[in-house]
Amino acid sequence: xxxxxxxxxxxxxxxxxxxxxxxxxxxxxxxxxxxxxxxxxxxxxxxxxxxxxxxxxxxxxxxxxxxxxxxxxxxxxxxxxxxxxxxxxxxxxxxxxxxxxxxxxxxxxxxxxxxxxxxxxxxx
Numbered sequence: 001x002x003x004x005x006x007x008x009x010x011x012x013x014x015x016x017x018x019x020x021x022x023x024x025x026x027x028x029x030x031x032x033x034x035x036x037x038x039x040x041x042x043x044x045x046x047x048x049x050x051x052x053x054x055x056x057x058x059x060x061x062x063x064x065x066x067x068x069x070x071x072x073x074x075x076x077x078x079x080x081x082x083x084x085x086x087x088x089x090x091x092x093x094x095x096x097x098x099x100x101x102x103x104x105x106x107x108x109x110x111x112x113x114x115x116x117x118x119x120x121x122x123x124x
Contacts, residue, residue: 002026002113004096009118012086016122020081022096022115030054032112034072034079035105038092038120048094049081050105059106064090086122093117 008020020036035050049070050059058070069082079096095117097105104110 002032002098004098004113004115006094006096006115006118009094009120011121011123014087014122014124016086017082017084018086018120020083020094020096020118020120022079022081024077024079024098026077026098029077030074032098033100033102033105033110034070035097035099035102035111036070036079036081036094037097037108038090038094039117040089040092043092045095045108047106047108050102051079052102057102059102061106083120086120088122088124090120091122092120094120 003025005023030053036048037045039045051070055072067085072079096115097111098113099111101110
């Protein structure tokens, strides 16, 4: 069982930056692809970004490409989401996930574990 705990959410203004963190409790962290997903009120959960176990491959949704950066530190069992140039439409609960394949995560497949989520609110 892998526990994922997100942190770093909050209320910011449009154009601001925010960094989300996700701590994973597992000795085999580097074997998991990791991803970030978000769910806005009244909408389905959507893929945001994913990173392979080694960190060598990253994937982004079109809506965040060029603004968000996913990274991981396998020595600390941490994955991060740096969010720049935030927009009101980025407002959502952001959750991290651990799975078998970063590519599969881009279509919300192959996910074994989910975190509880952290709220990000962007005001205009």
